[in-house]
Amino acid sequence: MNKEATGGCACGAIRYRCRDRPIVELICHCRDCQRASGGASAAVLLIASDRVIFEGADQAFHAVTTASGNRLSRGFCPACGSPVSARWEGDSIYSKLQALYAGSLDDPSTFSPTVEDWVSRAYPWHTFHPDTLKFGERPTPQAVRDRIVAYFAARQPSSG
Template sequence: MDIPFTGGCACGAIRYKCTGTPRYMGNCHCRDCQRATGSAYFAAVLIRAEEFFLIKGKPNWFETIADKGHPMRRAFCTSCGSPLFLENGARPGGKVLYAGSLDNPEWYKPSRDIYVSSAQPWDIMDPALPKDELMPERLKHEHQKSSCIQAP
């Protein structure tokens, strides 16, 4: 994996650059993420907000209240509709990138599957990855340690 790394939307209107190493990579199978991706899960890459830079364009935002009651802001391209990243109100200061938006998604290596209690029966998961019914406590703490700067 090269640092910095870049990504963007399908049409090229929005581009970003990240200057730090991801703090977490994993697959979230919660219903919020299923709806937001239109898929079985969200392939998530957590980075610190201060290591994320928009270098072209400006995304639009869709804000919802997650199943757990906190705000979730999801950024997307208004031209092509591509999802790009989100800001989780429960863990301010981090950006969570959609792995599919990376220019080189080959280095995405999920460390676990979370919220598997919400996984769909047609969702075929990697049996080698650890599985958590919900968000494990140790992962909540890791997200909080990684997301120590308040996002603008």
């Protein structure tokens, strides 16, 4: 994905722009993502929350407890129902992230996943991306969490 990306909902009431590259791009096969996306999986980009600017209508949110036990609020357009984003609740490293659905990008062809998680819950008829690291359930810390931690550590002002 280019350094800046734009997207929004199907009716155009919600728009966003990203001022940074995604930290992680992944495909999640958990049952919650299947339901939220209406498909076999959810393709998402994880971006620092302060690097995403939303414009237009406010999103409506539905909070769920995920298979991993985390609270996640999924954002969608109240007018057209399109899924747009998701955010984690609490004060973990994940709460500093904004997840954007790849389908909400103006140019979804820029999505380039490196990880697939919860493949143990994938439908038997679903094929996997050939170039991703695959995890039966949650990814190892090195696949996702360590990338997020390193990203935020690199953004800290150097102490002199």
